[in-house]
Amino acid sequence: MRAVKIAVFVVIVYVGIVVTFESMLGVFQPANESTLVLTTTDAGGAQHERVVSRLDSEGSLYVSANHWPRGWYRRTLENPEVQATVEGQKRAYRAVPVSGAEHDRVDGEHPHPVAFRIVTGFPPRRLLRLDPR
Numbered sequence: 001m002r003a004v005k006i007a008v009f010v011v012i013v014y015v016g017i018v019v020t021f022e023s024m025l026g027v028f029q030p031a032n033e034s035t036l037v038l039t040t041t042d043a044g045g046a047q048h049e050r051v052v053s054r055l056d057s058e059g060s061l062y063v064s065a066n067h068w069p070r071g072w073y074r075r076t077l078e079n080p081e082v083q084a085t086v087e088g089q090k091r092a093y094r095a096v097p098v099s100g101a102e103h104d105r106v107d108g109e110h111p112h113p114v115a116f117r118i119v120t121g122f123p124p125r126r127l128l129r130l131d132p133r
Contacts, residue, residue: 057110080096098129
């Protein structure tokens with residue numbers, strides 16, 4: 001019985017760490033040379049900006065949903081006409097979901113460290129290619 005209590009405690013602490021880490025990222029949205037600002041539009045026409053991971057592969061620009069909170073990703077699937085601010089330049093793109101060999105290639109070129117996967121709770125990685133309009 002003691003082992004079960006310890007296991008439950010460990011799981012609760014781990015979930016707390018993941019929730020805290022994900023929440024802090026959502027609040028602070030850290031930006032650097034490996035990120036871009038994606039502007040999405042919801043069903044009501046309101047625009048939302050989110051700092052997301054930027055991946056470059058074979059001359060194409062990709063963004064990566066690396067976390068459990070994915071409102072921006074769902075909005076992009078609903079309305080793939082987005083804008084991205086890359087290195088201070090805002091441009092229009094069409095977001096295209098990536099799967100299969102293309103997903104595997106881009107994911108393999110930009111792997112996540114194990115520590116990152118642990119603190120984010122092992123979310124599945126979703127990729128979108130941004131095709132210029």
